[in-house]
Amino acid sequence: MSTYSIKDLEQLSGIKAHTLRIWEQRYNLLNPKRTETNIRYYDDEDLKLILNVAFLNENGYKISRIVAMPRREIKAEVLRMTEESLAQDDQLHALTFCIIDMDEEGFERVFNACIVKLGFEQTMLDVIYPFMSKIGVLWQTGSITPAQEHFISNLVRQKLIVAIDALNQLNTGKKFLLFLPEGELHEISLLFSCFLIKASGHRVVYLGQSTPQEDLRMVYRVHQPDYMLTVLTSALSSETTQEYVSSLSAQFPDTQLLVSGYQVIAKDLVFPSNVRLMRHFADFKEILGEISSVAQEK
Structure with a gap:
């Protein structure tokens, strides 16, 4: 008790x-x-x-x-x-x-x-x-x-x-690569992002918890995703968060990086041009809406 x-x-x-x-x-x-x-x-x-x-x-x-x-x-x-x-x-x-x-x-x-x-x-x-x-x-x-x-x-x-398993439709939209940095185990936001992406008709490559950067680079080369998404909650220190975000931007310059989580929302960080901050899931739903609108126009 x-x-x-x-x-x-x-x-x-x-x-x-x-x-x-x-x-x-x-x-x-x-x-x-x-x-x-x-x-x-x-x-x-x-x-x-x-x-x-x-x-x-x-x-x-x-x-x-x-x-x-x-x-x-x-x-x-x-x-x-x-x-x-x-x-x-x-x-x-x-x-x-x-x-x-x-x-x-x-x-x-x-x-x-x-x-x-x-x-x-x-x-x-x-x-x-x-x-x-x-x-x-x-x-x-x-x-x-x-x-x-x-x-x-x-x-x-x-x-x-x-x-997520119940969303068994064949998606043909944009490809998203979802991952958490090494040491990060808080997976719920990443899983819900996966659900929203698949429910919007897009494809997901899901790596999940604690992804080493070497593995991330290998999967990127194989799948060439249109978007990469990560959530930084607790694994990184305040001093290394900016370094990690900048490193992702430099390693994957041709992909739109979507980042969220306490470590980036609560900090005064500088985001490179290919990195977009999502403060709330409303922001992510807005991004998914923008992607769908562009696809329809094409």
Whole structure:
């Protein structure tokens, strides 16, 4: 069982620690445990309760009404509302429960319900990516464990692979070479890019995680892609990111390079003429639209 500080509860629920303490004192909402050194902490059941209370409170329930409800009634009402809702925050709430419990069945239920309502692409854009951003922050602050982050990431990765395999049409558009630099293992954005490219009728050569530059050059010579796409999330240092981008530009001067990821979005870099920055997936969809428009004109 995991343990949480009150700051962790604040991060996960969105309720300020000061407010949580008031609710604890006024309504006896929580009963924190104490370590041998008298440090207060909370367990999984406390976190689930606070998440449910926060959800109902955000949806118009007064705290005085919530605390008067039996725990099972609180849970049942939250489940009912999340199953009926299309609101992004409600789906993020449901997915947060899945990561706490490492609940694969719950994830499947939420994910499939979103696909029915929104379709695969919008589920990724409107629900999964905001959720992945949220858990990235929670992982960095220690509010969730690496195991919990890996659990959800691998479930999303599996969904993307299945969706890509389902795009079995014969594509005849432009050719894209997709890769991550050596040491880079965060593959979800690259996989979703692959899905968008194939769904737009273009071809993909997918190299995936941690691609050595020598292998990249060899594949480039064989396939001569029209575009190369990479996502720089964490493998490179701030000092080497500019060097890596400039090196790619120099090695592949005849190809349009598309780059994205935290290491390039959050940094003040100089991009050569054949390198294009994508800050959001909306930017990439715009690029795919431009390519399709040019193809139609020809």
